[in-house]
Amino acid sequence: MIFQMPNCGGCRTCELACSFKHTGTYNPEVSSIQILDNPDAPGFQIRLVENSDGTRFACDLCSGSDAPVCLEYCHEKEILQGFLLELGKKTQP
Amino acid sequence: MYGYAGEILRVNLSDRSIRKEPSEKYVRDWLGGPGFAIKILYDELRSWVTPYAPANKIIFSSGPLIGTVAPGACKMNISTLGPVTGGWATGSSDSHVGGQLKLAGYDAVIVEGKAKAPVYLYITDDQVDIRNADHLWGMTTWETLAAIRQELQDPTRHIISIGPAGENLVRGACIIQDTNRAFGRCGSGSVMGSKNLKAIVAKGTKPVRIANPDRFAAIVKKSRKMILGGKNVERFRKYGTLSIFARKQEVCGMNYKNFQHATFPEDVAAKVDPVKTIDKYMVARRSFPGCPVGCGRQLHFTDGPSAGIKVECNQFEAAITLQGRLAVEEPTFMYRANARCNELGIDIDAAGGAIGWAMECYERGILSKEDTDGLDLKWGNEEAIFELIRKISYREGFGNILAEGSFRAADIIGRDSARYAIHLKKQDLYEPLRGANGWCLGAVTSTRGGGHTTGAPWVETTGTVDPVKAREIFGAEKTDDPISYDGKAQMVLHSEILQRASNCLGICIMNTTVIDLDYPDLKEIAELYSAATGVEVDVAALKRITMRQLNLEKAFNLRFTDFDRKDDYPEPRQYNEPISGGALKGWKFDKAAFNRMLDEYYDLHDWERETSFPTRRTLRALGLDAVADDLEEIRKLGKEDSQST
Numbered sequence: 008m009i010f011q012m013p014n015c016g017g018c019r020t021c022e023l024a025c026s027f028k029h030t031g032t033y034n035p036e037v038s039s040i041q042i043l044d045n046p047d048a049p050g051f052q053i054r055l056v057e058n059s060d061g062t063r064f065a066c067d068l069c070s071g072s073d074a075p076v077c078l079e080y081c082h083e084k085e086i087l088q089g090f091l092l093e094l095g096k097k098t099q100p
Numbered sequence: 101m102y103g104y105a106g107e108i109l110r111v112n113l114s115d116r117s118i119r120k121e122p123s124e125k126y127v128r129d130w131l132g133g134p135g136f137a138i139k140i141l142y143d144e145l146r147s148w149v150t151p152y153a154p155a156n157k158i159i160f161s162s163g164p165l166i167g168t169v170a171p172g173a174c175k176m177n178i179s180t181l182g183p184v185t186g187g188w189a190t191g192s193s194d195s196h197v198g199g200q201l202k203l204a205g206y207d208a209v210i211v212e213g214k215a216k217a218p219v220y221l222y223i224t225d226d227q228v229d230i231r232n233a234d235h236l237w238g239m240t241t242w243e244t245l246a247a248i249r250q251e252l253q254d255p256t257r258h259i260i261s262i263g264p265a266g267e268n269l270v271r272g273a274c275i276i277q278d279t280n281r282a283f284g285r286c287g288s289g290s291v292m293g294s295k296n297l298k299a300i301v302a303k304g305t306k307p308v309r310i311a312n313p314d315r316f317a318a319i320v321k322k323s324r325k326m327i328l329g330g331k332n333v334e335r336f337r338k339y340g341t342l343s344i345f346a347r348k349q350e351v352c353g354m355n356y357k358n359f360q361h362a363t364f365p366e367d368v369a370a371k372v373d374p375v376k377t378i379d380k381y382m383v384a385r386r387s388f389p390g391c392p393v394g395c396g397r398q399l400h401f402t403d404g405p406s407a408g409i410k411v412e413c414n415q416f417e418a419a420i421t422l423q424g425r426l427a428v429e430e431p432t433f434m435y436r437a438n439a440r441c442n443e444l445g446i447d448i449d450a451a452g453g454a455i456g457w458a459m460e461c462y463e464r465g466i467l468s469k470e471d472t473d474g475l476d477l478k479w480g481n482e483e484a485i486f487e488l489i490r491k492i493s494y495r496e497g498f499g500n501i502l503a504e505g506s507f508r509a510a511d512i513i514g515r516d517s518a519r520y521a522i523h524l525k526k527q528d529l530y531e532p533l534r535g536a537n538g539w540c541l542g543a544v545t546s547t548r549g550g551g552h553t554t555g556a557p558w559v560e561t562t563g564t565v566d567p568v569k570a571r572e573i574f575g576a577e578k579t580d581d582p583i584s585y586d587g588k589a590q591m592v593l594h595s596e597i598l599q600r601a602s603n604c605l606g607i608c609i610m611n612t613t614v615i616d617l618d619y620p621d622l623k624e625i626a627e628l629y630s631a632a633t634g635v636e637v638d639v640a641a642l643k644r645i646t647m648r649q650l651n652l653e654k655a656f657n658l659r660f661t662d663f664d665r666k667d668d669y670p671e672p673r674q675y676n677e678p679i680s681g682g683a684l685k686g687w688k689f690d691k692a693a694f695n696r697m698l699d700e701y702y703d704l705h706d707w708e709r710e711t712s713f714p715t716r717r718t719l720r721a722l723g724l725d726a727v728a729d730d731l732e733e734i735r736k737l738g739k740e741d742s743q744s745t
């Protein structure tokens with residue numbers, strides 16, 4: 008799922024944190040969240056991986072933890088949380 | 101290895117050889133980033149190497165914390181033998197490329213030799229290509245980014261590149277990350293240009309490992325909390341370093357008309373106030389990995405003379421090095437001029453400094469339209485300024501003289517114009533030096549020729565210093581009394597250690613006590629490093645390692661330049677002239693006090709007072725006995741106990 012996030016600053020710390028949660032190492036290539044440029048509008052696009060493609064892990068909302076780790080580092084956590092909730096509704100109805 | 105990628109890549113553009121060597125041997129004594137670089141450059145550059153010679157080497161490095169979530173861990177470093185000062189040239193900047201280099205498996209990339217035709221480096225994991233860049237040569241940095249992204253069919257690829265300024269060996273040319281982050285100072289862009297190296301593109305997928313994940317998580321959490329709890333975070337997030345504009349005007353920390361004045365006229369300050377501009381035109385944020393602050397932003401001008409223009413916002417630096425120095429009153433000028441310099445790949449201080457010298461000379465009748473290609477260089481003439489920025493970047497006409505920087509331009513022109521060339525160690529000066537003695541001392545003694553990120557304390561003039569905390573951190577009183585000469589040497593020493601440690605690890609210094617005494621300091625940095633890498637260091641070890649670096653930087657400069665004590669003073673205008681107006685009107689340097697402060701600074705470092713040269717005693721204590729031998733051979737070894745003579 009891809010979301011528009013005008014207030015995302017593109018720091019990509021969420022990608023780092025997510026990959027660490029999955030693998031115990033920092034490797035943004037495998038993370039469930041991916042920050043994409045948004046050439047036509049302010050901010051960035053947030054891609055949440057629904058199904059693993061062999062490289063990236065599917066987002067499981069950090070099940071088993073208190074809260075998704077990406078939220079810990081996001082400046083706009085309420086907005087990101089909203090996206091995660093939508094994903095949750097879709098993948099875990 | 102943990103934190104570190106484990107390898108250093110060595111690319112020779114002359115014979116196109118590509119070699120890899122382990123980073124391990126540099127880790128314990130040199131930490132990373134510029135620490136690795138100074139050691140490698142000192143060991144490998146013979147005294148006859150000059151900045152544009154193929155034998156010069158330029159080193160791109162990513163400190164051990166880059167690629168992790170450590171606070172502000174995004175600052176790549178680029179170091180070389182530089183063409184502006186002739187000595188140590190270094191700069192750190194926000195970069196996604198640094199993270200990609202780390203993921204590709206490299207702590208540093210050493211580029212040596214010279215390519216026969218323009219090339220760019222393409223680095224992905226184990227694949228390292230030297231690719232043809234004929235089609236990119238001549239492009240601006242922005243065009244280069246677009247072209248490479250198109251070529252690689254990857255719209256999010258990050259690069260560093262030079263623009264026409266670097267290609268034309270403009271002395272103050274810089275290196276730009278993507279479009280708007282600059283490895284600005286010291287002319288590293290022209291060194292890249294001299295090697296026919298247009299760009300470096302990196303993408304990696306090798307994981308960065310952490311030695312002690314729980315311990316690392318704990319210190320990251322603690323450090324982030326310290327930063328997010330800071331009093332000024334919200335304001336900084338909104339306005340970045342431009343948030344200090346009003347304060348700097350209050351404390352006479354500005355530059356108006358080539359340092360003739362230390363404040364803007366009040367009506368001009370009100371007009372160009374960046375807070376108003378940002379409030380009106382900010383459309384988006386810009387942040388970098390790991391940073392809890394996120395102080396960048398995009399501006400979109402919707403009306404006025406800049407209508408339609410979209411740019412990334414600049415730092416405070418542009419407000420005084422371009423807007424104020426050149427006395428432009430249109431408030432959106434600084435953003436456009438900063439962007440233009442980034443496009444063309446020229447340092448805003450190199451451009452502002454040279455043009456500022458020219459405008460003052462024009463004002464005084466030293467230069468006329470005959471000299472300036474017909475341009476009317478009256479203060480504030482925007483059109484002429486943009487035309488000169490272009491001419492400088494392409495070395496056209498009068499721009500060819502200005503491309504050498506104000507010091508050398510004044511040498512070419514003569515006519516007693518040197519007194520208006522405002523520089524430190526031949527590098528055009530950004531920092532106002534009056535009215536804040538710690539800041540001044542840190543800038544004038546800096547081994548890279550001015551600058552405030554390798555030893556200048558920032559907090560003297562922020563007005564929020566907790567004296568108890570300051571005493572603890574700096575080991576000095578009077579830390580919030582900017583015009584005192586006491587305790588400033590201690591403040592600079594602490595700043596030298598902290599800023600170097602941060603630069604080596606890849607942390608942005610604006611996530612440390614450099615900017616706010618409640619933020620992480622050396623203790624937290626030592627813990628972040630130890631937890632991430634498994635290499636245990638404490639604060640004392642950080643002090644030793646960074647002092648080792650500083651002393652090697654000094655020795656490097658002693659090999660390649662004639663810098664000594666005479667080059668550790670404010671330039672003549674600010675050293676001699678009283679402040680013309682504002683809160684500190686009439687204030688001028690007490691030269692006896694300044695000299696005592698400088699003596700104290702040398703004593704603290706155990707350097708000879710008369711010359712500034714390191715002593716064998718201090719070098720030996722840092723494991724640099726062989727360096728003492730080198731200095732003795734060139735008769736630049738400092739005499740011990742010079743304070744008693």
